[in-house]
Amino acid sequence: MPADDAFDRYDDTAAERLVVEPPKRVDAPVRTPYERDRARVVHAASSRRLAAKTQVVGPQSDDFVRNRLTHSLEVAQVARDLSRALGSQPDVAETAALAHDLGHPPFGHNGERALADVSHACGGFEGNAQTLRLLTRLEAKTFTEGPDGRSVGLNLTRATLDACTKYPWERASEGPDALKFGVYADDRPVFDWMRVDAPARRQCLEAQVMDLADDVAYSVHDVEDGIVAGRLDLTALDRPAVWDTLRAWYLPGARDADLDLVLDGLCAVGSWPTASYDGSRRHLAALKNLTSDLIGRFCGDVQQATFAAGDGPFVRYRASLVLPERTLLEIAVLKGIAAHYVMQAVDRVAALEHQRELLTELVAVLCDRGPDALDRPYADDWRAAADDAARLRVVVDQVASLTDASAVARHDRLTAT
Known part of the structure; x- marks a missing residue:
């Protein structure tokens, strides 16, 4: 249209x-x-x-x-x-x-x-x-x-x-x-x-589209990144371990038999790999084709289900996306694969803990130092803040604005002895 x-x-x-x-x-x-x-x-x-x-x-x-x-x-x-x-x-x-x-x-x-x-x-x-x-x-x-x-x-x-x-x-x-x-x-x-005149707690249609697009993109692309990084192999998945991770992270009630059927369906997609990734241009191209096919599959199924549920118009609060159960499970399976092999990998656990400690210490030192340690916009907000809670919010705003590298650099500078 x-x-x-x-x-x-x-x-x-x-x-x-x-x-x-x-x-x-x-x-x-x-x-x-x-x-x-x-x-x-x-x-x-x-x-x-x-x-x-x-x-x-x-x-x-x-x-x-x-x-x-x-x-x-x-x-x-x-x-x-x-x-x-x-x-x-x-x-x-x-x-x-x-x-x-x-x-x-x-x-x-x-x-x-x-x-x-x-x-x-x-x-x-x-x-x-x-x-x-x-x-x-x-x-x-x-x-x-x-x-x-x-x-x-x-x-x-x-x-x-x-x-x-x-x-x-x-x-x-x-x-x-x-x-x-x-x-x-x-x-x-x-x-x-x-939210004037919006139904309580309901996403508008465009927010639903954004939310689905986010789920689709990161479920597919996190798997792609994991494959290229050598962290996972779609031809050699440990299904029981992946399903345990999927239940712990996303779907507590999911049954092995249902998840096996869903993964079998994904494996039947023509571009699903039949050989381990070797880093060649041919395998890179095949991986790109897989991501494209999966995104098209998920979005096409949602579009068809949404059209089948009503005549629209599909704007604001006049309609909602319809997500087929199979699509939800397929996305969850990909998330579970990425979570198991990438997000909870042993070598990442210590790094994740260090990151949390760094940000916690950075918030504490900024609260202690006050406006002199803040960027000008946040220093102005600090001086205008009415109480300690409002000043904490300013510090959190400042820390949230930082990039990974600038958070590390600021923490090192402010905590140096």
């Missing part, structure tokens, strides 16, 4: 911004509000920093492995294609995909766990909630009017911000030990503006 037709399916409320912006100069290129959103995320400093943040293994460890930026670009491609096929606005889904990991701290999910552990006093830490905070506060582009105006971040449209929200609820609604939530308490006003 042409993009113009998709654009017409979004009303004026979807295109609203927190701060009304003046018209662009008459000789400027004509772009939709959602195309402007995409450009703002592409040009954001937070996007550039993703190139030096861990996806699965550190970006400094190998030239081939994905970092957070390359992963986000791949998610964006999947999201755009699926959105266009469904007839929704592809720029909204693509921008959400480009932005979905902006809030991730150094060292990926491992760093996220470390910051969650040290931030209970200020409401916890969650990468998706941090993404909303970046887009609406920390990534400076637009301010409210007046000398005392406040930052509203990139001032994205309501539809795009909503599409970036993977978990549309606050931690308080889940309990103090909640691991997944999409907004911190002091960002609740912008969240409420964004």
Whole structure:
């Protein structure tokens, strides 16, 4: 469906911004509000920093492995294609995909766990909630009017911000030990503006597309990275061990027999390898064909199931994605393979522990040193903070903004004796 037709399916409320912006100069290129959103995320400093943040293994460890930026670009491609096929606005889904990991701290999910552990006093830490905070506060582009105006971040449209929200609820609604939530308490006003008239706790269709594209991309690409790194061989999988890992990480109730059937189905894909990877161009090409076939399989099955469930239109809250059970299990099997052979590999355990200790110590020393040890924007936030909890949130914002290398360098500099 042409993009113009998709654009017409979004009303004026979807295109609203927190701060009304003046018209662009008459000789400027004509772009939709959602195309402007995409450009703002592409040009954001937070996007550039993703190139030096861990996806699965550190970006400094190998030239081939994905970092957070390359992963986000791949998610964006999947999201755009699926959105266009469904007839929704592809720029909204693509921008959400480009932005979905902006809030991730150094060292990926491992760093996220470390910051969650040290931030209970200020409401916890969650990468998706941090993404909303970046887009609406920390990534400076637009301010409210007046000398005392406040930052509203990139001032994205309501539809795009909503599409970036993977978990549309606050931690308080889940309990103090909640691991997944999409907004911190002091960002609740912008969240409420964004979610006006939205069904409680429901992702919009474009957020569902982003979420699926993320799952598809990292399930397939983490396996690809693991193969090239020599950590796993799809022709010699230890199924019982992989299934134990899959249950521990993702699907506690999954049965061996069901998982065996699902893997057998994946093995029947024509490009599934029949020989161990040898690093040759022929095997590299075959591996790329496998990733392409798997992504097409997953997205095609979801598209067909979604069309079969209703007539649409497939935008905002007027429809939902339908994920077939087989597709969910196939994605989970790939995740389980990567988790078993890559994420929980023995040689990574010590490194992961060191990363968590480093971030914990860095938060502590920054809290002790205060604004003199913070970058100027965060030093200003520290001085404006009302209490210790607010100051802790500032420190967490600062640490989350760092790349892997800059976190190590700052920790070493501040803890040197």
